Amino acid sequence: MLDASTARAAGIQQLTEQLSRALTPADIGRLTATTAAALIGADACAAYSRRDDAEVMESLHTHGWPGDTHQFARIPLHRGRPMSDAVLTGEPVWLEDAGQWRTRYPEMAPLGVSMGHEASAVLPLRVDDRVLGAVVFSFYRPRAFDPADREFLLTVASLCSQALDRARLYAAERDARAVAERERDRMAFLAQAGRLMEAPLSVEERLRQLADLAVTGIADWSAVHLVRGSRVEKVAVAHLDPEKIEFVERLERRYPRDPDARGGAVDVARTGIPVVLPDVPDELLVASAVDATHLALLRELGMRSAIVVPLLVRGRSLGALTLVHAESGRRFTEEDLTFVGQLAAAAALALDNAALYEQQRLVARTLQTALLPSELPDVPGVSCAGRYRPPDPDLTDVYVGGDLYDVHLDEDRERWALTVADVCGKGPQAAALTSLIRHTVHAEVRHGLRPAEVLRRVNAAMLRHHGEARARFATMAHGVMTRDAEGVTVTLVNGGHPPGLVLRGHDVEWIDIPGTLVGVFADLVLPETEVRLGPGDALVLYTDGVTEARGPAGFFGPERLAAVVAGLAGRSADALADGLLAAVTDFQRDRLRDDVALLVVRVER
Known part of the structure; x- marks a missing residue:
């Protein structure tokens, strides 16, 4: 049979092995209380933990205490109590009989007597200069703690202290890793939500996808x-179970x-x-219920927590985002407010940008x-068709x-002025210049001026408008059309514009007239033809958005333009204009990078 010393040594070895595998403070408290108490012969044991400099001790494990120990789950640190003294001083407290209890802790003695305890050993769980908690061994009878007892209990406390410190480090690392993973997942979620909210969808569809x-x-x-x-209107509701959504829809129709x-x-x-409603x-x-049936249906939803x-x-x-935990049993806390607030802020910003974008598009369409x-x-005897197509908004501002x-x-x-122009640049300044060109042409045509003189007047107006700046200029094809019994004559002038073309039967003729850009130089070279x-016959005038259209096969180019126009021989002016615009659009797969304007004038047969 092993003597007490050998048994304790074996017990220390066993406790060391067990504590090395323990990962949580609760496991460490349980092992210390049960194993060590049996080896020292204690009738009861309790292990407590202290977080940093907290003024409260929290129970890790109790063993052998009579009655309900719930009242001792948290014990405040007050000097004049055995555990508080051990923790605050870092030194063990040895109480060998009721007399020492009454002498040293008169206020606490009745409690010990009521529990039937005569002797107690209270040992701080200490690592270096930090006290992590305390362990208490109590005995029903007086106990003289000899040096062997004290060495054994101090050894147990030391093992428990090191294991508790290791468990805390492990828990801190685990918690930090969990926080990092949660933050990573949240950032990924916010990024995914951001991409979704920037998708080219309607506002309602974006919000439905956000809810999903x-x-x-x-x-x-x-x-x-x-x-x-x-009003505040609900525009989206989502749940992974479609039957749940149908349940809500029926509920809302009924109530x-x-x-x-x-x-x-x-x-909100x-x-x-x-x-935030944690519960x-x-x-x-x-x-919220209208009647008992309504209340029962609301309860059936099982809403547990909401934010x-x-x-x-x-x-x-602009509105509100509602998130609810139900069957998962999870709970929202105040800590979730920052993340959900970031999600809502991203959604609100995207909605606001979408609204501003739509306003800008409306203004642009109205101005255009x-x-x-x-x-x-x-x-009389002539059909005219004009077409304009703006660029794809996803490819440009x-x-x-x-x-x-x-x-x-x-x-x-009884003559008609024909004009196709392309102002350098886009936006309000280009719009102002476009308006200046159009109204100047209208005003000057009334004076019966020749086309070249009209362009010179436009040029002078642009130079006055911009002063010394030459950042804005325009290319223009301008002509005057007159009728006679056999057809029409168009006197054309070209201000740096792409050449027009004439469709006669199935043949295409280019009208390549040299000419100077408008709005740059004071003196223009503008020969007429x-x-x-x-x-x-048909005359086709267009802007460079046609020939410079870029698709998978490269530029649309003049050769393809001539071929398309030739293929539309015999069509009306409207059909010719529509066919040409469709060819340019299809060539770019319906994603125009530049705006396109074209004018078709066709003499009827």
């Missing part, structure tokens, strides 16, 4: 509300929400103040429409183009 994304990882339910005028009702997402959307109280469901954040941007709320003729004048086509009647002389069009 939310239920794949951060919530069981999600919903998005938008402020629309005086439609009062559009003027307050509370929940409506209040209006006030901009987020709400959804049943009282909230009761207050509602406003979609804030530039100091105003104002720069182009609402309709072309009727020319939203802007007003600088391309122009126009047919203007000079009523006094006359183009005769008979029945069935």
Whole structure:
């Protein structure tokens, strides 16, 4: 039979091996309390942990204490108590009988007596100069702690201290890794949400996809509300289970929400103040229910926790994002507010940008429409067709183009002015210059000027408009069309513009006239040429968005242009214009990088 010393040595070895495998403070407390208590013959044992400089000790494990020990789960540190003294001084407290209890801790002695304890050993769990907690061994009878007892218990405390310190380091590393992984996942989620919100979709579709994304990882339910005028409307709701969504839709049809009702997402959307409900109280469901059946259906949703954040941007709320935990049993906390707030902010910014983008597009379309003729004048025996196509907004900024086509009647002389122009640059400045060109042409044509003189007047107006700056210029093809019994004559002048072409039957003729850019030089070289069009002939004028259109096969180019026009022989002016525009658009796979303007004049047979 082993003597006490040998048994304790074997017990220390066993405890050392067990503690080396323990990963949590609770496991360490349990092993220390049960194994060491048996070896020392203690009737009860308790292990406590202290976090940093906290003023409270938390129970790791209790063994052998009579009655309910819940009241001892957390013990405040107050001097004049055995455990507090051991922790605060870092020195063990040895109490060998009731007399020492009454002498040293008179206020605590009745508690020890009530539990039947006579002797206690309280040992701090100490690593270097840090005290991580304490372990208490209690005995029903007096106990004289001889040097062997004290050495054994101090050894146990030392082993427990080292294991507890190691467990804390492991827990800290595990927690840090979990935090890092959570932050990585959240950043990835925000990036995915950002890409989704920037997708070329309608606002409602973006929000539906955002709600769908939310239920794949951060919530069981999600919903998005938008402020629309005086109302707050739900535009999206999502759950991974389609039957759940159908349940909600049936519930809302049966109990439609009062559009003027307050509370929940409506209040958050209006006030901009987020709400976090770690636990959804049943009282909230009761207050929301119309009747007992409604309340039962609301409870059936199983909402456990919720967070509602406003979609804030530039100091105003666009709506609210609602996330709900239900069947997963997870809970939202105040710590989640930052992440969900970032998600809502990204969504709000994307929505605001989309709204601004749509406003800019509306302004651009309105301004562009104002720069182009609402309709072309009727020319007896001649059909005219103009077309304009802006670039794909996904390939360029939203802007007003600088391309122009126009047919203007000079009523006094029964002649028609034809103009196709391309202003350098885009945006409001180009629009202003385009407007200047159009109105100058209209004004000067009334004076009966020849085409070259009209371009000189336009050139002078542009130079006055820009002063010494020459950053803005234009290319222009301008002509005057007159009628006679056999057809029409067009007197053309070219201000650095792409050459026009004439379609006669199936043959194409280029009208390549030299000429100077408009708006750069004071003196222009502008030779005129006359183009005769008979029945069935067509004149095609266009901007460089046609020939410089770029597709998989390279540039559209003049050769392809001539071939397309020849292939449209015999078509009306409208059909010819539509066919040419379609060819350019298809060549770029419906993704134009530059705006296109073209004008077709065809003499009827």
